[in-house]
Amino acid sequence: MEMQLLWVLVLAGLSGILAQTDLYQKVFVFRNDPSNAYVRVQTKPEQPLQNFTVCLRSFSDQTRPYGLFSYASKAHDSEILIFKLKSGEYRLYVGGEFVMYHVPENRMDWDHVCASWESAMGLATFWINGKPLPRKGLQKGYFISAEAMILLGQKQDGYGGSFDPYNSLTGEMADVYMWEYVLSPAQMRAAYLSLRLPPCALGWRNLQYEIKGDVVVKPRLRESVVL
Ligand SMILES: *[C@@H]1O[C@H](CO)[C@@H](O)[C@H](O)[C@H]1NC(C)=O
Numbered sequence: 748m749e750m751q752l753l754w755v756l757v758l759a760g761l762s763g764i765l766a767q768t769d770l771y772q773k774v775f776v777f778r779n780d781p782s783n784a785y786v787r788v789q790t791k792p793e794q795p796l797q798n799f800t801v802c803l804r805s806f807s808d809q810t811r812p813y814g815l816f817s818y819a820s821k822a823h824d825s826e827i828l829i830f831k832l833k834s835g836e837y838r839l840y841v842g843g844e845f846v847m848y849h850v851p852e853n854r855m856d857w858d859h860v861c862a863s864w865e866s867a868m869g870l871a872t873f874w875i876n877g878k879p880l881p882r883k884g885l886q887k888g889y890f891i892s893a894e895a896m897i898l899l900g901q902k903q904d905g906y907g908g909s910f911d912p913y914n915s916l917t918g919e920m921a922d923v924y925m926w927e928y929v930l931s932p933a934q935m936r937a938a939y940l941s942l943r944l945p946p947c948a949l950g951w952r953n954l955q956y957e958i959k960g961d962v963v964v965k966p967r968l969r970e971s972v973v974l
Contacts, residue, residue, distance in 0.1 A: 784960025807918025814902030
């Protein structure tokens with residue numbers, strides 16, 4: 748009997764069943780620098796992704812590089828990766844290839860980013876604080892593996908857990924969302940303004956997550972991060 752219970756727990760752990768939580772008005776605080784900590788989040792695409800949008804907010808005064816959203820498959824560590832290289836420069840990776848985006852210098856405030864990509868046109872779009880940057884070509888015809896390990900606050904250098912602590916986020920993160928399609932411009936702006944959003948597999952209001960290491964959930968210091 749005890750063996751059976753243990754086995755069920757092991758299976759539950761392997762299949763990665765995580766509790767769902769509404770994180771409205773909350774943030775993750777990544778406290779250490781450098782850090783091995785991360786937040787694992789979960790979504791279950793039913794088939795390889797041909798389109799996606801990932802949105803999130805982050806707040807950090809770090810000058811070294813850091814990973815924000817790291818979706819690794821067994822084929823590619825950076826199947827999808829939103830990476831801040833330095834102040835004023837983001838990278839978006841799809842299937843191991845990347846495009847760079849220059850953004851206004853950090854104003855010591857929250858940055859809201861939405862990154863989207865569509866395979867058919869091989870087109871990547873990066874929105875920063877509700878405004879789109881010029882679109883760029885990336886991985887035309889590529890399919891993103893549906894079997895993924897998704898970590899926040901790190902850049903995976905191997906499927907699920909191998910990373911450089913000097914590429915970790917120190918700071919705060921909130922409003923993490925992922926859709927399996929490209930949001931319309933109105934929906935991109937709605938994400939920035941924290942307005943009502945379409946249903947999604949991975950969302951801040953019903954987030955399935957697991958904290959590993961020194962990350963804490965705290966209320967926001969300001970009611971609206973847009974102000
Ligand atoms: C991906 O988006 C394109 C439009 O760019 C659409 O034609 C296609 O059906 C979408 N694929 C999936 C699997 O949703």
